[in-house]
Amino acid sequence: MLxxxxxxxxxxxxxxxxxxxxxxxxxxxxxxxxRVEIIPIISGG
Amino acid sequence: xxxxxxxxxxxxxSTEIVxxxxxxxxxxxxxxxxxxxxxxxxxxxxxxxxxxxxxxxGVTLDEIVRxxxxxxxxxxxxxxxxxxxxxxxxxxxxxxSAHELGLDSLITGHTLDDETETILMNYLRGDLxxxxxxSPHPPKKPGFVPRVKPLREAPQKEVTLYALLxxxxxxxxxxxxxxxxxxxxxxxxxxxxxSWDPGVRYSLxxxxxxxxxxxxAYYPSPPLNRCQSCGEPTLHTLCRACTLLEGLRxx
Numbered sequence: 001m002l003x004x005x006x007x008x009x010x011x012x013x014x015x016x017x018x019x020x021x022x023x024x025x026x027x028x029x030x031x032x033x034x035r036v037e038i039i040p041i042i043s044g045g
Numbered sequence: 046x047x048x049x050x051x052x053x054x055x056x057x058x059s060t061e062i063v064x065x066x067x068x069x070x071x072x073x074x075x076x077x078x079x080x081x082x083x084x085x086x087x088x089x090x091x092x093x094x095x096x097x098x099x100x101x102x103g104v105t106l107d108e109i110v111r112x113x114x115x116x117x118x119x120x121x122x123x124x125x126x127x128x129x130x131x132x133x134x135x136x137x138x139x140x141x142s143a144h145e146l147g148l149d150s151l152i153t154g155h156t157l158d159d160e161t162e163t164i165l166m167n168y169l170r171g172d173l174x175x176x177x178x179x180s181p182h183p184p185k186k187p188g189f190v191p192r193v194k195p196l197r198e199a200p201q202k203e204v205t206l207y208a209l210l211x212x213x214x215x216x217x218x219x220x221x222x223x224x225x226x227x228x229x230x231x232x233x234x235x236x237x238x239x240s241w242d243p244g245v246r247y248s249l250x251x252x253x254x255x256x257x258x259x260x261x262a263y264y265p266s267p268p269l270n271r272c273q274s275c276g277e278p279t280l281h282t283l284c285r286a287c288t289l290l291e292g293l294r295x296x
Contacts, residue, residue, distance in 0.1 A: 011237070012236075013200070014236065016205055023206060039209065040219075041201050041202055042205070042215060043159065
């Protein structure tokens with residue numbers, strides 16, 4: 001997962017990544033064909 | 046919203062909670078979030094008070110931005126961003142409203158990221174005055190409703206995770222002016238440092254708490270005045286909110 005975020009130039013603290021609605025931890029591996037959702041962390045209110 | 050749900054869940058049932066929303070007047074953003082706030086407070090059975098810049102100050106944030114000559118600064122310079130006006134006026138309005146409503150404390154949703162970003166910014170700007178005014182607050186100061194920040198030690202990411210798991214993740218977009226905040230640079234820096242040295246935000250917070258405690262012995266809080274215009278506490282004759290509003294009126 002960290003490799004993906006690095007490739008997308010995203011700081012890991014700025015996003016939460018989910019696969020099939022399940023939140024992934026940073027060390028989790030991704031596989032070919034996985035569909036992931038990158039959710040931005042929104043601050044302020 | 047996470048802070049609100051936690052407070053509602055963990056404070057004793059006898060605690061009276063009033064939810065204050067500030068409507069700065071940001072088209073396409075704030076109306077959506079106000080509807081969400083209304084929905085959540087209704088679900089929790091709490092009183093919801095909306096205070097608007099338009100009603101209190103006679104001007105919306107969008108109008109302030111137009112007066113300043115568009116996004117990004119004071120008539121083209123980088124002296125002020127919309128967030129400068131928004132932050133000062135929001136704090137002013139929250140304190141004033143909490144007083145009017147007779148509240149004992151003001152609970153905000155500031156996270157570890159918000160806190161450390163402020164600490165880092167004040168350190169790097171060499172701004173001892175603002176650094177000393179940060180939380181946790183010293184004994185109660187007259188005119189200020191004490192602030193409580195239950196998420197002060199929770200990283201923004203964990204708060205977002207909680208929001209996702211508790212179906213509280215907002216459906217709204219981010220504030221259209223958010224990318225103009227000077228704080229973004231400090232937040233980026235903190236996240237970069239965090240990736241090299243995990244836990245750096247906690248180290249910064251812990252060190253800050255110790256330093257401020259020690260420094261208070263040498264730099265006691267200066268006496269406060271009442272703002273000549275609005276009566277809110279200030280170190281000067283006019284508070285920061287009234288100074289900014291006066292500047293806008295004068296053009």
